[in-house]
Amino acid sequence: MQPTTDQTGRITAASFLVTGGAGFIGSHIAERLLAAGARKVRVLDNMTTGHFRNIAPFVNHPRFEYVQGDIRDITACNTACKGIDFVLHHAASGSVPDSINDPITTNNINATGFLNMLVAAHAAQVKRFIYASSASIFTDNQTTPLAGLPGNPESPYAVSKYVNELYADVFSRLHGMETIGLRYSNVFGQRHNPLSEYAAVIPKFVMQLIKHESPVIDVDDEYSHDFIYIDNVVQANMLAVLTTNAKAVNQVYNITFEERTSLNQLAKYLREFLSSFDQSIAGVKIMNAFTQKHNVHPYAYIQKSKKLLGYNPSYSLRDGLLKSAGWYWAYLPRFVEEAVTKKQQRQQVAAVSA
Ligand SMILES: NC(=O)c1ccc[n+]([C@@H]2O[C@H](COP(=O)([O-])OP(=O)(O)OC[C@H]3O[C@@H](n4cnc5c(N)ncnc54)[C@H](O)[C@@H]3O)[C@@H](O)[C@H]2O)c1
Structure with missing residues (x-):
């Protein structure tokens, strides 16, 4: 704009x-x-x-x-x-x-x-x-x-x-x-708070793909975000x-x-974009293990x-992922580590003052 x-x-x-x-x-x-x-x-x-x-x-x-x-x-x-x-x-x-x-x-x-x-x-x-x-x-x-x-x-x-x-x-x-x-x-992009529940599936799939682990899709394609x-x-x-x-x-x-994007489509986009940083990510399988029917959100x-x-x-989601994939690749692992440490510290302080 x-x-x-x-x-x-x-x-x-x-x-x-x-x-x-x-x-x-x-x-x-x-x-x-x-x-x-x-x-x-x-x-x-x-x-x-x-x-x-x-x-x-x-x-x-x-x-x-x-x-x-x-x-x-x-x-x-x-x-x-x-x-x-x-x-x-x-x-x-x-x-x-x-x-x-x-x-x-x-x-x-x-x-x-x-x-x-x-x-x-x-x-x-x-x-x-x-x-x-x-x-x-x-x-x-x-x-x-x-x-x-x-x-x-x-x-x-x-x-x-x-x-x-x-x-x-x-x-x-x-x-x-x-x-x-x-x-x-559900907002996503550079500086995404990895512990936020919003668009949480994006950092989750990114971390799995970086580690060459398969994202598991446990909902059908009707469940879209x-x-x-x-x-x-x-x-x-x-x-x-x-x-x-x-x-x-x-x-x-x-x-x-x-x-609306299904989790399958999201995982495929992420696999495609992240594989430009590590070619072997292209070979990571996306697993479908449909076990639950979720309410389709409005x-x-x-x-x-x-x-x-x-x-x-x-x-669009695809455009945004293309723009932010480099950031997720370079910074997300460190962001996750720091956010987890910070959350643990907050919980310790809360436990002491309880
Ligand atoms: N991220 C999303 O997808 C999303 C979706 C809907 C609405 N929102 C809303 O957008 C806003 C920003 O979300 P975000 O994703 O950037 O979250 P975020 O956690 O990254 O940012 C929230 C900020 O508020 C600060 N904060 C928290 N409690 C505070 C307090 N008591 N006093 C002063 N500062 C405080 C935090 O330190 C943090 O910097 C929030 O109101 C959130 O509810 C976010």
Whole structure:
């Protein structure tokens, strides 16, 4: 997406706060805003799942600021929002199993932390509050995504994301705040958090193929996934910042590519692309061991995102995998090792303080 001169002016004049900006999606947004000439890009993160290596490419940029802080702390949120025009709120606990094991922590971060950010952004009179929601608010009810309505959330994580949408809506109606929610499906690409459940099958298959182990497909081809490449997600965030269409504001959008891919097809793409780094990967067999019938998850439709926001995703799954295969090959094994160590450290701290 090439911004027009007018749009470039809007970005160069503005200051941005990206919460969770040391994570996968947030770091890409921060990087793109800096490249587009943003007057200031501030990241607020507590490094739970984020990492300095994600912000390393731009940490010394003169218009970049890193603030270590926790969105559960309203003072940290107030400080981070000072002098900010646009908030792009991405800090969250993104794990569905963690939310089932410890719903209180997920609620504190994803619901209370979200509310803290909304209150702080309102007090700082920011121009617009853009936030990450999730396609997980849809269940297997086929009609709700089409209507844009949430189904019955299946986890405390999904509830927290739905609560975000409700709070944003009520703040826009009560206080005239401009908010835009972006419901991502399964995001993948460079800096993918390997322990995220989103698109988790991609790092899993990559690691197996790198070790010459066969990916095992235990579901039939009807069970397909809705993957989205990170550049499409960044485009949606840029459009949410830039839109001057009054009808596009105070809305929630599905952000995906509108493409369903079977796990078989995904494994074949990965085998093809990774074999350009190690030819013997081409000979690794993909095993089919169909043992279970899963619910087919609903399709998230993007007509509204296209019409109101001008969203026009340009990378299919295949395009995105082609662009990111080199990164997965070169960096994923180290990312996995570090993420596992970090998770163990978090569990040890939690066990000691319990
Ligand atoms: N990755 C996906 O496929 C996907 C899909 C749907 C929605 N989302 C949402 O997008 C957002 C970003 O996800 P991601 O994949 O980049 O995850 P990520 O784990 O890579 O990034 C989240 C960031 O938030 C930070 N963070 C967590 N708790 C915090 C706290 N209390 N205070 C401050 N910072 C905190 C983490 O350290 C991390 O840097 C999240 O809100 C997630 O729920 C992601």
